Amino acid sequence: MSPQTRAVESWTLRPLTDFVREASVRLVLVLTPAGQVLAQSGFSRAVDVMSAAALAAAIVASTGELARQLRQQPFAALSHQGPKTGFFLATFVTDRGTLAVLAAYDLDVSSLGLVQLFYEQLAADLKAATPKGTVPKQVLAADFERELTDSLNTLFGR
Amino acid sequence: MSKALDLITRVRGVRGAMLVSTEDGLVVAEQLMEGIKGGAVAALAASLAGRLGRAMEAAGTGTSVFWHLQAEQGALLVVPGDASGGILVVAVAEPDVNIGLVRLELLRAAEAVV
Numbered sequence: 001m002s003p004q005t006r007a008v009e010s011w012t013l014r015p016l017t018d019f020v021r022e023a024s025v026r027l028v029l030v031l032t033p034a035g036q037v038l039a040q041s042g043f044s045r046a047v048d049v050m051s052a053a054a055l056a057a058a059i060v061a062s063t064g065e066l067a068r069q070l071r072q073q074p075f076a077a078l079s080h081q082g083p084k085t086g087f088f089l090a091t092f093v094t095d096r097g098t099l100a101v102l103a104a105y106d107l108d109v110s111s112l113g114l115v116q117l118f119y120e121q122l123a124a125d126l127k128a129a130t131p132k133g134t135v136p137k138q139v140l141a142a143d144f145e146r147e148l149t150d151s152l153n154t155l156f157g158r
Numbered sequence: 159m160s161k162a163l164d165l166i167t168r169v170r171g172v173r174g175a176m177l178v179s180t181e182d183g184l185v186v187a188e189q190l191m192e193g194i195k196g197g198a199v200a201a202l203a204a205s206l207a208g209r210l211g212r213a214m215e216a217a218g219t220g221t222s223v224f225w226h227l228q229a230e231q232g233a234l235l236v237v238p239g240d241a242s243g244g245i246l247v248v249a250v251a252e253p254d255v256n257i258g259l260v261r262l263e264l265l266r267a268a269e270a271v272v
Contacts, residue, residue, distance in 0.1 A: 081182070086182075107181070108208070110205070111181065111182050111183035111201065111204055111205060111208075112182040112183060112184060113178075113179075113182055113183025113184045113197065113200055113201030113204055113205075114183050114201045114202070114204075114205050116184075116197070116201065117183075117197060117198050117201040117202070
């Protein structure tokens with residue numbers, strides 16, 4: 001296991017570790033569309049995880065609404081490529097509801113094709129690893145800050 | 159582009175041919191027999207092209223113009239992007255294919271797509 005890959009929900013760890021190794025991505029988040037992080041790889045600061053999760057959740061929400069207004073199914077994936085770095089954001093449905101994966105990769109070590117290829121494997125592995133017959137825990141407003149702190153502590157091994 | 163691929167796939171023993179974007183590893187055009195995972199071959203071939211290119215550069219040999227990877231049940235033949243303006247020309251073939259002929263058609267296709 002890469003020392004930089006950590007998970008709040010342990011069933012996400014193996015698929016994520018494999019994805020990071022095979023797709024050669026630099027940063028990855030597995031999160032719910034609400035922005036709750038299940039696992040991360042490559043981040044070194046909690047504030048970066050929180051920012052990335054919030055932004056990814058906002059993109060999922062806005063593209064989902066755009067698709068709804070166009071009377072389309074939600075977009076399967078979104079890719080943005082800059083001169084040196086690419087971003088890939090995609091959602092898929094599991095028994096525990098919809099999950100999103102945000103990945104950032106350097107163009108000199110990976111590519112969109114490679115990330116797409118191994119994302120399909122990641123989504124399949126996460127669907128297969130999802131605990132069956134359990135309901136995702138709802139985070140109540142009163143517990144939100146404690147839940148967030150606990151999650152970030154887990155994600156950064158504190 | 160499809161004409162360029164036609165010439166490659168007409169060679170006896172070639173199971174498919176693709177044009178692949180070197181930069182992002184995505185398929186630009188393809189003519190493949192059923193069962194060949196074009197997207198996977200494209201992504202992995204482009205990744206290999208990048209790594210081989212850096213290895214050749216480090217070894218001081220200059221850029222590669224053709225590779226042939228022989229496996230038990232087939233072969234992968236590639237003219238990498240430098241010769242064809244950022245497009246990899248890829249052929250998937252039977253193990254006993256006429257390598258010289260496929261190489262010739264790959265190089266012709268690379269010239270045609272520039």
